[in-house]
Amino acid sequence: MVSRTWQIVGVALKHQLAALPAARFGLTSGSRRRQAFARGWRLAFEELGPAFIKLGQLISVRPDEFSSELVAEMQSMQDAVPALPASAIREVIRHEFAREPEDLWATFDDEPIASASIAQVHRATLAHAYTPVWGDTMEQGAELAIKVIRPGSAEAIRGDIAVARSLARRLGRLTRRFDPVALLDEFSATVERELDMRKEGRFADRFSYDFRDDPQVVAPRIVWPLSSARVLSMEYITGWRLTDLDAASAEGVDFHGLAVHGAVAFMRQVFVYGRYHADLHPANVFVTPDNKIAYLDFGIVGYLTPEERLNITQVMAALVYRDPDRALTYSDKLGVHVPPADVPAVREGLGRLLDGAFPDEGHSNFAHFGLGFLKLLGEHHIAIPSGYGLLIKSLATVEGVSRTLYPDIDIIQTAQPFTTRVLGQAFGDPGRLYVRIPAAVRAALRELVA
Numbered sequence: 001m002v003s004r005t006w007q008i009v010g011v012a013l014k015h016q017l018a019a020l021p022a023a024r025f026g027l028t029s030g031s032r033r034r035q036a037f038a039r040g041w042r043l044a045f046e047e048l049g050p051a052f053i054k055l056g057q058l059i060s061v062r063p064d065e066f067s068s069e070l071v072a073e074m075q076s077m078q079d080a081v082p083a084l085p086a087s088a089i090r091e092v093i094r095h096e097f098a099r100e101p102e103d104l105w106a107t108f109d110d111e112p113i114a115s116a117s118i119a120q121v122h123r124a125t126l127a128h129a130y131t132p133v134w135g136d137t138m139e140q141g142a143e144l145a146i147k148v149i150r151p152g153s154a155e156a157i158r159g160d161i162a163v164a165r166s167l168a169r170r171l172g173r174l175t176r177r178f179d180p181v182a183l184l185d186e187f188s189a190t191v192e193r194e195l196d197m198r199k200e201g202r203f204a205d206r207f208s209y210d211f212r213d214d215p216q217v218v219a220p221r222i223v224w225p226l227s228s229a230r231v232l233s234m235e236y237i238t239g240w241r242l243t244d245l246d247a248a249s250a251e252g253v254d255f256h257g258l259a260v261h262g263a264v265a266f267m268r269q270v271f272v273y274g275r276y277h278a279d280l281h282p283a284n285v286f287v288t289p290d291n292k293i294a295y296l297d298f299g300i301v302g303y304l305t306p307e308e309r310l311n312i313t314q315v316m317a318a319l320v321y322r323d324p325d326r327a328l329t330y331s332d333k334l335g336v337h338v339p340p341a342d343v344p345a346v347r348e349g350l351g352r353l354l355d356g357a358f359p360d361e362g363h364s365n366f367a368h369f370g371l372g373f374l375k376l377l378g379e380h381h382i383a384i385p386s387g388y389g390l391l392i393k394s395l396a397t398v399e400g401v402s403r404t405l406y407p408d409i410d411i412i413q414t415a416q417p418f419t420t421r422v423l424g425q426a427f428g429d430p431g432r433l434y435v436r437i438p439a440a441v442r443a444a445l446r447e448l449v450a
Helices: 001-017 030-048 050-059 069-073 088-098 153-170 180-194 197-210 245-250 255-273 306-320 324-333 342-358 368-377 386-405 409-427 430-449
Strands: 105-115 119-125 143-149 233-234 275-277 285-287 292-297 302-305
Touching: 001 153, 030 050, 030 069, 050 069, 050 153, 050 180, 050 245, 050 285, 088 105, 088 119, 088 143, 088 233, 088 430, 119 342, 153 180, 153 430, 197 233, 197 255, 197 275, 245 430, 255 386, 275 386, 302 386, 306 324, 306 409, 324 342, 324 409, 368 386, 386 409
Parallel strands: none
Antiparallel strands: 105 119, 119 143, 143 233, 275 302, 285 292
């Protein structure tokens, strides 16, 4: 661990020193200086490997704790690493199933179609027809994507997290900007989930069930007899990434319809089911040739209790009505506790953000409000629960992804029917009415005798 600690420190120092000329040795403007050093951190994280690549991705969704320059740089983090030889992947498969790939699938392609920091993906074909947990039967010869945890990656990542946590404790004594140990704890929980392929498969099945009545939303069907903690066998879905829209456009894809439908589908996940895909960057959403939206890679997901859904709905209502007090009240119920001394300044900042989210011309801008709110809280050193930050970032990402397909979409307007439904159900809940009626009666009596 000691040698790895010094290696990490050495790589970080190397790239920060290399950034000095671009930063004019600290003499350039603040933004340009921060951008130069942020690029140095991104290059260091990419060199240090899987754990730090994943950590960089977490930093990219935390504008409340890190500079905008570092967040932007980490968003460009490339989670693509050189492919391992097929022999290494085959060894993992043999360890999991005690059989050769050719004994499990009709064909198995040794050439990977994707290679990331945690897993590598190969194509295969189904040897026998299979009926999945949800969805139509998959016929013999159906194309599959086989996602395999890279050998040694789990041990390496856990080891690096232990080293990083040690360094974070020391850093925590030097900064009040954020809590590095808490960030590492959040990061560790996220990575542990990604290291178990079965969790991703279960969420994919649940997602398919949730959208069983929606023919325009699909997710890969999972082949469970050929899946394990380190191997996930799933349907191979053909389509275009959101970075390949020219090709999709040439085939007559309905971008407007898909953008609106995709935004509505996400609102269903949040406000109706309370479980949602929380990593909707362009590589994880496909547009299929038959005008469907395919959701891929359920490694990072979010969950909301019914009470949390109600409180999030109230925050959205505060956005519509430009009501900073309501936003603060219901954010507090979600764990965002603003000290009384900071309330006036935060309320004032929220007011500016709410006004800016609704420009005089053009559509509302949720990202302006949501990410601005996280940054505002960070400036006041107010702790943000990881689930709250994850949802805000996910909503902002959905807005960005939807506007890639259809620039005029209004996410806040799209959410309105769902927020109305949640509030209506809450107000009609007998248990909630039983609690609130006495207070309402007392208020009415005060008005009568005043």
